[in-house]
Amino acid sequence: MxxxxxxxxxxxxxxxxxxxTLDQKNLCCLSIACRRLHRLAADxxxxxxxxxxxxxxxxxxxxxxxxxxxxxxxxxxxxxxxxAASVNFKSLYRIRYEKxxxxxxxxxxxxxxxxxxEIAERLRKIQEIELQTSVEKEKINKxxxxxxxxxxxxxV
Numbered sequence: 534m535x536x537x538x539x540x541x542x543x544x545x546x547x548x549x550x551x552x553x554t555l556d557q558k559n560l561c562c563l564s565i566a567c568r569r570l571h572r573l574a575a576d577x578x579x580x581x582x583x584x585x586x587x588x589x590x591x592x593x594x595x596x597x598x599x600x601x602x603x604x605x606x607x608x609x610x611x612x613x614x615x616x617a618a619s620v621n622f623k624s625l626y627r628i629r630y631e632k633x634x635x636x637x638x639x640x641x642x643x644x645x646x647x648x649x650x651e652i653a654e655r656l657r658k659i660q661e662i663e664l665q666t667s668v669e670k671e672k673i674n675k676x677x678x679x680x681x682x683x684x685x686x687x688x689v
Contacts (some may be wrong), residue, residue, distance in 0.1 A: 535569075542573050550582045557583055580622035588629050634636065 546563070549555025555563075559585065564574035584591050 539569075539573060542570070543576060543579070546579055547582060550579060550586060552629065553586065557587070557630065575623065577620075577622045580626050584622055584626045584629065587626075588633065591629060592626070 546555060546560065549559070554635065560574050564571040
């Protein structure tokens, strides 16, 4: 590892992100491997690429372009250089990831609640049908008893 220069490691990570073989989990795992990879994995250009790759709508929010120099494209597109320099893409990615995860959790919860509601409605209908069935059984039993009484009365 110490043989390869930092630029080559950075390019390897960029290619991994570009080909979608290196995601945020892998990048974080790389960053805890050693100090050098920690420093390289904290590079804003990597996190801006991940942000664009995983959350394309973020490109509209920050006027990002999917090129090799995405931080400079921020500076060129309606942002001052001081505000562009203050953008921390790793923090931005974390915020966006947590927001996306929460949206997925809430969507799942809504689906579960909808299904639970449908189950409750069907159970209510089953109980209704069971009640109607018992009422109909009572009517049939009364009709049978009445027919038997009529049959006995005719026989006498």
